[in-house]
Amino acid sequence: DTAVSQTPKYLVTQMGNDKSIKCEQNLGHDTMYWYKQDSKKFLKIMFSYNNKELIINETVPNRFSPKSPDKAHLNLHINSLELGDSAVYFCASSRGPVGELFFGEGSRLTVL
Amino acid sequence: KQEVTQIPAALSVPEGENLVLNCSFTDSAIYNLQWFRQDPGKGLTSLLLIQSSQREQTSGRLNASLDKSSGRSTLYIAASQPGDSATYLCASSISNFGNEKLTFGTGTRLTIIP
Numbered sequence: 001d002t003a004v005s006q007t008p009k010y011l012v013t014q015m016g017n018d019k020s021i022k023c024e025q026n027l028g029h030d031t032m033y034w035y036k037q038d039s040k041k042f043l044k045i046m047f048s049y050n051n052k053e054l055i056i057n058e059t060v061p062n063r064f065s066p067k068s069p070d071k072a073h074l075n076l077h078i079n080s081l082e083l084g085d086s087a088v089y090f091c092a093s094s095r096g097p098v099g100e101l102f103f104g105e106g107s108r109l110t111v112l
Numbered sequence: 113k114q115e116v117t118q119i120p121a122a123l124s125v126p127e128g129e130n131l132v133l134n135c136s137f138t139d140s141a142i143y144n145l146q147w148f149r150q151d152p153g154k155g156l157t158s159l160l161l162i163q164s165s166q167r168e169q170t171s172g173r174l175n176a177s178l179d180k181s182s183g184r185s186t187l188y189i190a191a192s193q194p195g196d197s198a199t200y201l202c203a204s205s206i207s208n209f210g211n212e213k214l215t216f217g218t219g220t221r222l223t224i225i226p
Contacts, residue, residue: 004155033211043156043201043216050210090155097210098143103155 003027006091006104013081014112021076021107023091031097032074034066035090037106043090049074050097078109086111114139114206118217125192126225133187133220135202140180143205147176147187149198150219156201160187192224 006023013019025032031050037043047066048055054066063079078085091104115138125131135145144163148156160169160176162185168177175188185202201219205211 031211040218041199042218043203045211045214048211092156094211098205099211100158100161101146101148101156101211101214102158103148105155106153 002104004091004093004102004104006089006107008107009105010108010110012110012112015081015083017081018077018079019081019109020078021089021091021109023074023076023104025072025091025093025102027093027095027102029093029095029099029102030071031094031099032068033092033094033101034074034076035092035103037088037090039087046076046089047074048097081109081111083111085109114142114204114213114215116202116204116215116217118200118202118220120220121218122221122223124223124225127192127194129192130188130190131192131222133189133200133202133222135185135187135217137183137185137204137215139204139206140183141206142180143209145176145178145185145202145204146214147174147185148201148203150201151198159200189222194224194226197222197224 004025033048034046065077068074088106092101146161147159162178173190199219199221203216205214
């Protein structure tokens, strides 16, 4: 049973489109995150969401918005996709904001 | 701003050898330091987490050490196996912040030669 699962695993879309990536964790964690890993494999946090408190990395464009329907889910919505948004997006969770991180397997987004 | 560096970017060693991976960070006021492995096309798997008050952590053939004063952490892998081939990343969070300020290194890609 996968601990952190995200869908879709692959997403290919055109510039200007709006897309969403879903994430679910069954670990009972109360903190979830979205990370972006670029082509150079550099991993950078985008958002963390803990008990309805959203912390945003200031470098993330406002075209990106996380939405958490409940504690087990944190979805990522991206509007007006750009070529530079092509990357692998990872969802993660932890027990509290300082606990060990558990990652999903990633969603590879390709913008054409 | 915390910066995390991992050198070398890639390392190949014969099977059975012991090896050390290095991680350095610029701000010694860390909350904890974490080591992960990433297999190709997969997410990150947590290996070891060292709290700032600890000097080392061990799990099986893995041992991670932390020296805050010098801004360094090492991951020691004993008796390496082909299954250890992966990219290893370290990450640190600054004191008074949690994972929302976790800074990752760019990783060391390890290849164990059978």
